[in-house]
Amino acid sequence: MPYWFLGMLLVGFAPLMPQNWIAGVMVLVAPILAAFVTGLVPIVRPLESVAARELLRGASGELNARPSATWESRIRAGAWFSLHLHVGVVIAAMSLALPPFAIALLLFPFIGGRYASDKESPLHDWKHSSWEWLGPPAGLLMVFVLLALIIAAGETLSRLAPVFLGPSPSERLAELETKAVKLAERNRLARELHDSVGHALSVVTLQAGAAGRVLDTDPAFAREALGAIEESARSALEDLDHVLGLLREDASPRTAPQATLKDVDRLLEQTRIAGVKLDAEVDEGIKHAPAAVSREAYRIVQEALTNALRHAGKVPVRLRITIGDDRLEVEVSNPLGGASAGHHSGGRGLDGIRERVTVLRGHVTAGPDDGRWRVAVSLPLRSGS
Known part of the structure; x- marks a missing residue:
């Protein structure tokens, strides 16, 4: 209504205008322009989106x-604000004016005499003729037309709302x-969690089994295995706590576990304690590898x-880590067992390795090779290598 009041205010300036029709145009145009300018305010868009989502159907939801x-x-947003306000004004005005008129038409043949008693009244001739019975059908038609307009306006606005209020391509x-x-x-957090906790659980399982088998015959080895289990579990809990803190968007300062190739000796020791025969050759120069490469390689x-x-159990595993002037090479292989040959393709481990290698723009091959499962x-x- 304030926008229409603005248009009505302009009528007062009609005598000052060279043509009276200009005032009439201003009465109609001014409210539309004023509503459009209001819609340019940034916050109008989310407010109108909430209203459209709650009141309209279809894509507006x-x-x-x-x-x-x-x-x-x-x-x-300004075009939508002006459009829906003025469509609403027209529909609201018709909803207020037409129902009483429709009721009058419906009842006119029965109670219209009091309004047509005056011979000068335009209703007099209508009341005293057969045309008076057109009143009820005309009243019903008016109601149906009003309902049709309301439904059409709602459906049209439902289709237009995403066009005016929806996100732009940018x-x-x-x-x-x-x-x-x-x-x-x-995905990065999932890889970290899978690699760290998954490895710890696998090692702990084998270490616990080995300790249980030699608990009576080799107590020293059992104590060493139990110590390795404690260390692996503690490291896994630290990794798990860090990842969960990131998922919760924890604001408290945390230092992310940053294991690198400098820690590979401890990793190899934990694997050997689990009962795996590990043949490892590691270049001393890996300690000088770039931090990002060293973390991902670990x-x-x-x-x-x-x-x-x-997947293969306690089979001999061969590990080779070499470093050159421009590349770091990692190769892990183990004999293919009858039950393990088809199992390497399952799980998410190889996918995680491929994702890490892709991020660093490296190369990876994994699969059977001369009776062994080989990951290279x-x-x-350097990023440009």
Whole structure:
């Protein structure tokens, strides 16, 4: 109503205008322009989206707009605000005016005499003729027309709401980029959790079994295995607590576990304590590998050893880690058992290794090779290599 009051205010200036029709046009145009300008305010867009989502059907129920950030989205929001307000004004005015008139037409043949008693009244001739019985059908038609207009307006606005209030292509792209970043972060956390905790559980299972078998015959080895179990479990709990803190968006400061190839000796020792015969050759130069490459290579070695423990059991495992001027090479292999040959393709371990290698723009091959299961990874030491 304030916008229509503005238009009515302009009528007072009609005598000052060269043509009276200009005032008439201003009465209609001014409210539309004023509503459009109001819709340019950024916060109007989310407010209108909430209203459309609650009051309209169809695609409007999927609206989840943010405040207008560009002039393109502001103009669309302004056009919607002006459109829906003035459609609402027209529908509201008709809803107030037409029902009483329709009721009068419905009852006119029965109670219309009091309004047509005056011979000068335009209703006099109608009341005293057969035309008076057209009143009820005309009243019903008026009601149906009003309902049809209300439904048509709602359906039209439901279809137009996503066009005016929906995200623009740039906003859709930004939303997809945000989702992609979140998904990549969640996948990274899942890899960390899978590699660290999965390896720890596999090693702990084998270490506990080995300790139980030699508890009476070799207490010293059993004590060593139990100590390794405690260390593995503590490390896994730290990794798990860190990842869960990130998933909860914990604001407390935490230092992420950053195991690198400098810690590979401890990893190999834990694997040997689990009862695995491990033939390892590790270049001393790996300690000087770039931090990012060293962290990912450590996780790759950890996952490859975990896969060997999980799928092949206590078979001899061969590990080679070499470093050159521009690349780091990792190779893990173990004999293929009858039951284990088809199991390496399952799980998420190899997928995690491939994802880590892809991030560093390296190469990986995994599969049977001359009676052995072989995982070979080549990582560039520099991003351009």
